[in-house]
Amino acid sequence: MHHIKAILFDKDGTLFDFHASWAGWAEGELNALAEGDPLRRADLARAIGFDLATRGFAPDAPIIASTLQETAALMVPHLPGVALPDLIARLRSSGARAEMVPAVPLRPLMLRLRAHGLVLGIATNDAESAAHMHLDRAGISDQFDQVLGYDSGFTPKPAPDMLHAFARATGHDSAAVLMVGDSLHDLTAGRAAGMMTMAVLTGIAKAADLSPMADLLAPDIGHLPDLLGLE
Secondary structure, eight states: OTTOOEEEEOSBTTTBOHHHHHHHHHHHHHHHHHTTOHHHHHHHHHHHTEETTTTEEOTTOGGGTOOHHHHHHHHGGGSTTOOHHHHHHHHHHHHHHSOOOBSSOHHHHHHHHHHTTOEEEEEOSSOHHHHHHHHHHTTOGGGOSEEEOTTSSSOOTTSSHHHHHHHHHHTOOGGGEEEEESSHHHHHHHHHHTOEEEEESSSSSOHHHHGGGOSEEESSGGGHHHHHTOO
16 A cells, blocks of 8 residues: 555545535425425435435435536426526535534544645535635645546546646545545445545445445545555
């Protein structure tokens, strides 16, 4: 692991606990969009893979790794009279305001990684502007050399485009970059980019789902220093 010079993180489910961060937001948006119609609410929930009874996401919920545009496209057929661009704008705005719950204490971890000379970045299928807002509120926006979202000009994950862009921008060969994420989209992108991959279990996917595509597997990103052999 001493050949790793940079770490590229997914955001939701990796830096931030997915369920703790997004379940409340999803429930609130579904209630608001349904406007008191229980059938519409159920249809919207089903479209994004949200279980209204448990207030949780299904393991295969499309919202987990989808871009904002993809999520809105799943919902808009159940919202008569709502235009897709308007729904995208609404979800972008409300999602940026969602209260993110860190998976671990983030700033001490990022400072420790950077102290060992590691270059850090974000590749998320969320909007770039929302990612910056979430990182800023978590007090870690200054720790990343590059933040890329689905709307940053590159094909989103599971394509490797964002990952290649990060490697080019930071001057590192892909083999020297570790891609860390909580979904198969993250790991598939990492493998396609020629990077090492690390799966964490702070998203929705289980270890059995992720391990075939992961070079490393850990409960959360707090295990990174030990796995990298940092003092």
